[in-house]
Amino acid sequence: MSKLRKRYTKEQKLEIVNQSLEEDVIIEELGKRYNIHPNSIYKWRRDLNVFEDNAFPGNGNKLMTDVEKEKYKLQQRIKELEVEREILKKALGIFSSPSKISLLS
Numbered sequence: 001m002s003k004l005r006k007r008y009t010k011e012q013k014l015e016i017v018n019q020s021l022e023e024d025v026i027i028e029e030l031g032k033r034y035n036i037h038p039n040s041i042y043k044w045r046r047d048l049n050v051f052e053d054n055a056f057p058g059n060g061n062k063l064m065t066d067v068e069k070e071k072y073k074l075q076q077r078i079k080e081l082e083v084e085r086e087i088l089k090k091a092l093g094i095f096s097s098p099s100k101i102s103l104l105s
Contacts, residue, residue: 006035010056017044 008016020030020041031038047055051063064072 008036013044013056014048016041017048020045 016030016034016036019025020027027038027041030036031041044056047063051065054064054066054069
């Protein structure tokens with residue numbers, strides 16, 4: 001029978017990481033207290049160090065730095081603009097075709 005996996009909120013993870021950073025705290029004991037493998041605590045500490053405010057984004061969300069988030073937003077905007085440009089090119093082709101001009105005269 002499989003064990004149910006406990007999920008921790010961002011606040012809970014921050015609290016555990018802050019406790020792990022205190023002096024005289026043994027990570028293995030902290031892990032036993034919260035029923036977490038010590039490697040998870042080390043990973044949370046590393047994530048907090050690298051991603052700062054963006055650490056622990058939630059289920060299904062990517063971990064990204066501020067620069068990566070901005071890059072992602074810009075890439076999405078580029079895709080939107082490319083679609084708009086294609087629509088305008090098609091519209092220009094429709095309105096400037098000779099058969100349409102002769103019908104208007």
